[in-house]
Amino acid sequence: MKLKQLESLLGDLQQFSNPKVELEQYPTGPHIASRLLYTAENSFDDISNKVVADFGCGCGTLGAAAALLGAEQVIGIDIDSQSLEIASMNAKDLELDIDFVQCDISSLGWRGQIVDTVVMNPPFGTRKKGVDMDFLFVALKVASRAVYSLHKTSTRDLRFGVPQLYKFHKKKEVDIAVDLWRFVPRRSGERTINLRSAV
């Protein structure tokens, strides 16, 4: 699948209609989601024929992108049932088979490194400090190949358009700079790689 085709399919997905501020529900835009997954697939072979999990999946954009790129199994986890319902409708619209589980990320255990790849856009931790690290902590325990995660940064490498969803955003739209990180489990001779330059 071509990048443009992926982006346009993701652009048709429904997003949060009533985002919950305490859960920091920012949608992952089609631009950033398509590039994240496209890089994971084409540069690192981390998606097709793999088991992929989307933590804090929200409306399921990243998970849907993984399924579109040929992941054998996709699991979406989120605490919010309303966004999971949108996510499951999105999956149905695209005729994708994704398993969604409603659960707090910390109360769900995983049997070791059973997932190949985790893709996620976790809460940035601006409302509840450290919550982004909680997500990362679980993801790193679960993924045997790699974790792709978006994190807020002061360096503006990827631009993350947040439409005016919350009232306290004064400007019409705010660009939040985020980094895409790719983490790999440490094996001999492997290091954590920052993907900034790749995207």
Added chain:
Amino acid sequence: MRLLTHNMLSSNIKGVTNGFPLRIQVEKVVEKEVEINHDFLRNIFPKIDWKALSDASRIMGYNELPEVPPEPSVLESDIEILRKFHHALLELHLEEGALLCPETGRSFRLIRVFRICFYSRMRFEKMVWCLIRLRFGDYEF
């Protein structure tokens, strides 16, 4: 939900010592055909807890999977066992039901793909728009 997902998850609730496997509460099981991918099955085989898979498939009404795991070499040659493994792992779906923590009984709700709710007028309009788009296929609006 596929049994592959069930095989991965456990309960991590505070105080629980052994949260695996989650208990399955079956309300409705459906079978969805998936193309068999031999390489994927052979790669995932060593990661699967066979007993949990075979027990779960029995709960879901599929009795063909042997209780004792086959040798990995058997998977290379025996297409029949590979097909059964594929069916139990990827084609049996828990369409309605719940996963329960084996010790506390707390449930992890599954979200059905076909569940549709209308919360607000806004979403209703979006939904209609979506249906129109689907009907007209490739035409742009």
